[in-house]
Amino acid sequence: MARLIFLGAPGAGKGTQAKLVSTSHSIPHISTGDILREAVSQKTPLGLKAQTFMDKGELVPDQLVVDLIRERLEQPDAANGWILDGFPRNVAQASFLDQLLREINQDYDCAVNFEVPDEVLVERMLSRGRKDDTEEVIRRRLEIYHEQTAPLVEFYQNRYKLFAIDGSVSVEKVTAEVEKLASF
Numbered sequence: 001m002a003r004l005i006f007l008g009a010p011g012a013g014k015g016t017q018a019k020l021v022s023t024s025h026s027i028p029h030i031s032t033g034d035i036l037r038e039a040v041s042q043k044t045p046l047g048l049k050a051q052t053f054m055d056k057g058e059l060v061p062d063q064l065v066v067d068l069i070r071e072r073l074e075q076p077d078a079a080n081g082w083i084l085d086g087f088p089r090n091v092a093q094a095s096f097l098d099q100l101l102r103e104i105n106q107d108y109d110c111a112v113n114f115e116v117p118d119e120v121l122v123e124r125m126l127s128r129g130r131k132d133d134t135e136e137v138i139r140r141r142l143e144i145y146h147e148q149t150a151p152l153v154e155f156y157q158n159r160y161k162l163f164a165i166d167g168s169v170s171v172e173k174v175t176a177e178v179e180k181l182a183s184f
Ligand code: AMP
Pocket: 010, 032, 033, 034, 036, 053, 054, 055, 057, 058, 059, 060, 061, 062, 065, 085, 086, 087, 088, 089, 093, 141
């Protein structure tokens, strides 16, 4: 069983790696970005609230994402492991997650930080061509990452739960490193 938190800037490869580990360990890949994009395309109340923030590269208000994470982690398929991808995104969300996991008697194994230089991130995001991947929005998302999400590295370091991985090498090499952590 593995419970992993994937940290790293947008474009660092969290989603790609999360999909692979999710398959190899038969645990759900929980991506708040994917859940929100689905809500936007279905025009649900959540999607309608989230869309303006996502289009600008801003974070969606914490309350929206913490509610959806609570609901998702309480589903039966998440009882035996999971990979969180894109959540938490700031210290408030990370504190909420600690509290939620205490409530549901779970704990995470570690937070995995995918380290990739900014220039590589911009190039990768421009080449994947997602709707919110225009250069201006990409730059804003990176700014928000450095301001709000990067402090989580210290948050998990202080808890002796952080593992750093070089995310700029090939997908296969990164997967090999992630698998070591997932198979602990
Ligand atoms: P991602 O696919 O993880 O890059 O997320 C795409 C967009 O969804 C982000 O730019 C945010 O607008 C929003 N989003 C995803 N996860 C979160 C989160 N944990 N907190 C706030 N906003 C989020």
